[in-house]
Amino acid sequence: MLGMSDIQTDAPLLPVLVCPDPQLRKVARAVTEADKALVAKLIPSMFATMYKAPGIGLAAPQVGRHLRVITIDIAPNDVPTPLALINPEITAESAEMVVQQEGCLSVPEQYADVTRPARVKVKYLDENWVKRELEADGLLAACVQHEIDHLNGVLFVDYLTPLKRNILLRKLAKAQKELKGNR
């Protein structure tokens, strides 16, 4: 696990793509050994971008890099706990489902209740390319599932009923238009 001091928070920030940018719908490819240098640069920039937003999770496709890399920090008990996951894969999920409110840096200022498995097991490579497994529940379980969805071009709004999704996306489009108007 990373310590806060390991994170180069002055790494270059990356622009976060906003829905309905078609780049958010592309499936990211698995990272290979050949990507090591690229990923070593990408992870600090993803953390810097995520903390600046601020957000609790970021997936590489959100910054236009279609690689299976995610960064997460849900800061349990307000303690920074950065997690970088390379090629994450859900290996088990609970039958029990829970509803939690979600948001997304690519769907700014919009929130909705999403139903997902309450607990998941995830295998991944950490930032040092060490194989690890994570058992998550609560907010971390929702967050890791949400970020892995991004790697498959899936957004949390896809879980909503068409009616709720349309209302949310219309509100987002209106807010984005106003934002551009004020620039």
Ligand code: NI
């Ligand atoms: Ni998101």
